[in-house]
Amino acid sequence: MRRGNNLRNRLETIRKERGIKQEELAAAVEVSRQTIGSLENGRYNPSIILAFKIARYFGMSIEEIFIYEEE
Amino acid sequence: MKNCKSIVISILGVLLCGIGFYFVKSLTDPQGIMKTLPYILVGIGCGMFGHGVGDLINKKVTAKNPELVKQIEIDQNDERNIMITNMAKAKGFDIMTYVFAALLLAYGLMGASMEVIIPFVIAYLFVQFYAVYIRLRKDREN
Numbered sequence: 135m136r137r138g139n140n141l142r143n144r145l146e147t148i149r150k151e152r153g154i155k156q157e158e159l160a161a162a163v164e165v166s167r168q169t170i171g172s173l174e175n176g177r178y179n180p181s182i183i184l185a186f187k188i189a190r191y192f193g194m195s196i197e198e199i200f201i202y203e204e205e
Numbered sequence: 206m207k208n209c210k211s212i213v214i215s216i217l218g219v220l221l222c223g224i225g226f227y228f229v230k231s232l233t234d235p236q237g238i239m240k241t242l243p244y245i246l247v248g249i250g251c252g253m254f255g256h257g258v259g260d261l262i263n264k265k266v267t268a269k270n271p272e273l274v275k276q277i278e279i280d281q282n283d284e285r286n287i288m289i290t291n292m293a294k295a296k297g298f299d300i301m302t303y304v305f306a307a308l309l310l311a312y313g314l315m316g317a318s319m320e321v322i323i324p325f326v327i328a329y330l331f332v333q334f335y336a337v338y339i340r341l342r343k344d345r346e347n
Contacts, residue, residue, distance in 0.1 A: 160279075161279075164279055164282070165279065165283050165284065165285070166279060166280050166283040166285065166286060168283075168285065169283055169284070169285040169286075172285060178285050178288075180284070181284050183284075184284060
C-alpha cells in the first residue's frame, strides 16, 4: 500500500499465487525487478501503459490488480 | 564495421593528445591562444580516447552476452528509473537556481568585474527563461 496515496494493488498476492518470480514478471513486462518490488511495496504507482501490460500478463483487468479507493 | 566509429574516435584522440604534447614540449615561448591550446588538445584527446576505448570494450562485452544487452536496455527504458532520473534533474535545477543566485549576489557584493557578472547574469537568465519556455511549450503540446 502506498503511503499517503489511495491506490493499492494486489500484485504481490497474484504473483505469488501463480508462482511467478519478480524477475520473471519484470522481464515479461519489460521493467526492472526494482520497479516490480516498488510496485508491490506501494512506493511507486505504475503508468497506465505498465498497468495494462501487467494486467494483460495475468489475463485480468486493471481494476482487479490495482484498486483506487476514494478518500 | 560497427566498431569503426569507436576506433576512429580512439585514434583521433591519440593523435590530438600527441599533437598537444608535441606543442607543450616544442613551444618555448607560446603567445596568445598557443598558451592554452596544447593543454586543450591533450584534454580533448584524452576524452576522445577514453570514450572510444570505453565504447569498444562495451561492445566487446555486450556482443558475447545478449541477455546483458537486453537487461541494460530494460534498465535504460524502465519508467521508474526514468522518473527518478527526471526527478533528480528537477531537484538539481531547483538547487542550482538558488545556489547560482546566491553566488551572483556574492560576486555583486564583492564588487567583481562587470565582465564576469554580466555574462553570468545572461547565462542565469537564459537558463531560467529556457525553463519557462519549455514549460509553456509542453503545456501547449500535451
